[in-house]
Amino acid sequence: MFGTKKFDIISIGSATRDVFMKSEQFKIIEDKSFSTGQGECFALGSKIEIKDIIFTSGGGGTNTAVTFARQGLKTACVGAIGDDFNGRNIVDELNHENIGTDYFQKNKEGNTAYSVILVHESGERTILSYKGEGQNFDVQKIPFDRFVADWLFLDSLGGHYDLLEAAVNWAVKNKAKLAANPGGKELAHGLDKLKPLLKNFAIVIMNKEEASKLIGINYDREPEIFKAMDEIIGGIFVMTKGPEGVVVSDGKNIYRAGVPDSPVVERTGAGDAFSSGFVTEYIRSGDISKAIQFATANASSVVTQYGSKAGILKKDDWGEWPLVNVTISNI
Numbered sequence: 001m002f003g004t005k006k007f008d009i010i011s012i013g014s015a016t017r018d019v020f021m022k023s024e025q026f027k028i029i030e031d032k033s034f035s036t037g038q039g040e041c042f043a044l045g046s047k048i049e050i051k052d053i054i055f056t057s058g059g060g061g062t063n064t065a066v067t068f069a070r071q072g073l074k075t076a077c078v079g080a081i082g083d084d085f086n087g088r089n090i091v092d093e094l095n096h097e098n099i100g101t102d103y104f105q106k107n108k109e110g111n112t113a114y115s116v117i118l119v120h121e122s123g124e125r126t127i128l129s130y131k132g133e134g135q136n137f138d139v140q141k142i143p144f145d146r147f148v149a150d151w152l153f154l155d156s157l158g159g160h161y162d163l164l165e166a167a168v169n170w171a172v173k174n175k176a177k178l179a180a181n182p183g184g185k186e187l188a189h190g191l192d193k194l195k196p197l198l199k200n201f202a203i204v205i206m207n208k209e210e211a212s213k214l215i216g217i218n219y220d221r222e223p224e225i226f227k228a229m230d231e232i233i234g235g236i237f238v239m240t241k242g243p244e245g246v247v248v249s250d251g252k253n254i255y256r257a258g259v260p261d262s263p264v265v266e267r268t269g270a271g272d273a274f275s276s277g278f279v280t281e282y283i284r285s286g287d288i289s290k291a292i293q294f295a296t297a298n299a300s301s302v303v304t305q306y307g308s309k310a311g312i313l314k315k316d317d318w319g320e321w322p323l324v325n326v327t328i329s330n331i
Helices: 060-070 085-096 161-173 191-198 208-215 222-232 270-285 288-302
Strands: 007-012 016-022 027-030 038-041 052-058 075-078 080-082 105-107 113-119 125-130 149-154 177-180 203-207 236-240 246-249 253-257 327-330
Touching: 007 060, 007 270, 016 085, 052 060, 052 085, 060 075, 060 085, 060 270, 080 085, 149 161, 149 270, 161 177, 161 191, 191 208, 191 222, 203 208, 203 270, 208 222, 208 236, 222 236, 222 246, 236 270, 246 288, 253 288, 270 288
Parallel strands: 007 075, 007 149, 016 113, 080 105, 149 177, 177 203, 203 236
Antiparallel strands: 016 052, 027 038, 113 125, 236 246, 246 253, 253 327
16 A cells, blocks of 8 residues: 555546447438437448457546656546456556556446447547446545645546545645546536535636536626636636637636647547646646646647547657647736
8 A cells, every 4th residue: 555655646537448449331420319419320230340449448537647647747546446357457557657546446346437439530439438336436435544645636526526525625634736627427516516615726627518507607608707717716717618729717817729730530538638738737837828738739649549548748748739829818
C-alpha cells in the first residue's frame, strides 16, 4: 500500500475496457427517430467485415490520470472494476504509466465496465456501453484518510452524491485544490444540491448544454450563463463548445479560443484530454491562456488515433498543430 506517499493529483472516475471497431459497411442515415437525428447503421442479418479493431482502456478517471502522469505529475487513480481479466488489464496499463492504483475498488460480484465503439469512416462513432462495476463506487471503501495530494480531480462518479460530498469535504479539510468535469448523473442532482459544493472548486469544466441545463438559462444567453456560474463556482469556469471551441471565466476576464484544423480518426476521449490538459497546464503555470492552448493541443492529438489514450501528449510535447489564439476581454 502507498501509506502516506504524496501525489500531485489523484483522479477519481470511471474505468472501462474498450474495443474499437471500424468498418466501411457502417452507414450514417438521416432519421428523426434517433435522438441525434442520425443513425449509424449496418445491414440486419448480414456479416459485417471489420477493417480495424483496437483494444484499450478507457473511462474518464483513467484517461485523465494518463495525461497527468505523462506530463510529469505524480498521479494516482481511483476507480471501480470487477475482479476479472479486464479489470486486471486496466490496472496493468495504469501501472505501466506509473500511476498509483492501490486505491482501486475490485468488486468480485460483477464485471468490469466494457464499451464497444463502432467507428464510422468520418470519425464519428456510436458507443455501446456496459456500465458494470464502473458505476458501483462505495465511498466507505475509498481510503480518504490515506490520501495525501495537492489536487483532486473528479470525473464521472456514477451519480454518487455521497462520494462527491466526501471528496469535497476531504479536500477542504486537507487544503487540497479541487477540479472537476462532472458527469451527467452528478449534474442531475440539480443546482440546489450542488451549489454548496461547487463554491469549493478551483476549476469546473462543463459543456455548454450541461451548464445551460444546470442553471436553467437558455444556452444562447452565454453572458448570463457565465454571470451565474461566476457566482456559484469558487474558481475558474471552463465551458466547452465542441467545434466552436471553448470559453473560460476566472471571474474577472473572459478567455475565448477556437479549435485547430487537425485530422480526426475518431473522437473518443477528446473531452477527457481537454479537461486534464487544462488542469495540468494550470497547475504547472497558473496561466489560463496556456492552459487552454495545451488542453486544445492534447485533445487535437487524441482524436488522431484510435482510443482515448494513444494520442495523449507526453511532457514537453505540445503536438504538431499551431497553438490556438486566445482572446481575453474584461467581464
